[in-house]
Amino acid sequence: MLTTISLAPLIGSEIQADRKTLLDGSAAPEIRRLLQERGVLVFRKVNFNDEEQLTFTRTLGTPDEQGGYGRLFKITLDKRENPGAEILKGTFFWHIDGTTSDVPALASLLSARRLSPTGGQTEWANTYAAYDALSEADKQAIERLKVVHDQEAAQRMVYPEPTLAQVLSWRKYPQKTHPLVWHHQNGRKSLVVGSTTFYVEGMSLRDSCELLTRLREWATQRQFVYQHEWSVGDLVIWDNTGTMHRALMYAADSGRLMHRTGLAGEESLA
Ligand code: OGA
Numbered sequence: 001m002l003t004t005i006s007l008a009p010l011i012g013s014e015i016q017a018d019r020k021t022l023l024d025g026s027a028a029p030e031i032r033r034l035l036q037e038r039g040v041l042v043f044r045k046v047n048f049n050d051e052e053q054l055t056f057t058r059t060l061g062t063p064d065e066q067g068g069y070g071r072l073f074k075i076t077l078d079k080r081e082n083p084g085a086e087i088l089k090g091t092f093f094w095h096i097d098g099t100t101s102d103v104p105a106l107a108s109l110l111s112a113r114r115l116s117p118t119g120g121q122t123e124w125a126n127t128y129a130a131y132d133a134l135s136e137a138d139k140q141a142i143e144r145l146k147v148v149h150d151q152e153a154a155q156r157m158v159y160p161e162p163t164l165a166q167v168l169s170w171r172k173y174p175q176k177t178h179p180l181v182w183h184h185q186n187g188r189k190s191l192v193v194g195s196t197t198f199y200v201e202g203m204s205l206r207d208s209c210e211l212l213t214r215l216r217e218w219a220t221q222r223q224f225v226y227q228h229e230w231s232v233g234d235l236v237i238w239d240n241t242g243t244m245h246r247a248l249m250y251a252a253d254s255g256r257l258m259h260r261t262g263l264a265g266e267e268s269l270a
Pocket residue numbers: 075091097108110120121122245246247248258260
């Protein structure tokens with residue numbers, strides 16, 4: 001049994017466990033259960049190095065190999081540290097990772113290596129809880145809607161007046177159509193909204209924009225959100241299928257550096 005402390009009623013638990021228990025995998029089944037139940041799990045100052053973070057990741061499922069840089073991805077806006085840093089400005093807006101694939105990542109693990117002096121907190125919203133709290137009328141109205149997701153939609157938030165070259169570069173990510181309501185294999189339902197939503201199929205652009213904005217605003221109300229104030233050495237895991245997240249603004253030259261690993265998705269977004 002792990003010691004857990006609830007961080008907010010609807011989302012987030014801190015887990016207190018010694019490093020050995022985390023690394024030998026004996027707590028993995030319980031961590032997986034808690035992850036689905038609580039959305040976000042915080043391991044304060046666990047201070048894993050890269051190898052340990054990868055080992056811990058492997059105890060929980062299949063590591064996601066798509067991340068680049070081997071299986072450990074540097075989350076920083078500093079181009080010297082990550083030449084692909086530009087696209088990470090999209091992390092300032094509410095999103096679900098991997099919505100331009102059919103099987104989004106099951107979970108992501110982020111550890112803090114260097115902090116920004118200001119900003120740089122991370123927030124998560126529980127999209128299961130947000131769906132559950134909708135009115136019956138809303139639930140019925142959105143039950144069968146499908147939404148086109150596009151990296152372009154997310155990047156337009158960073159660059160509202162892009163060059164054509166930018167628009168074309170965003171198109172190397174495929175466009176994907178997903179249901180607005182994810183019917184999970186566990187029988188629960190969650191909202192699939194956030195910055196990659198382009199438009200609702202078969203709806204006028206205005207109505208689509210209104211609905212997607214309303215649902216994103218709904219899902220990110222305080223009662224569904226946990227905000228993490230990082231310390232160096234903290235590790236946070238989130239259920240990427242039942243939460244969305246964003247980083248609060250920090251400067252590209254702030255020095256902020258996070259190391260991310262991920263668990264490959266186990267169910268398609270359906
Ligand atoms: C991510 C992400 C947020 C952060 O790594 O997918 O969105 O706070 N990170 O860096």
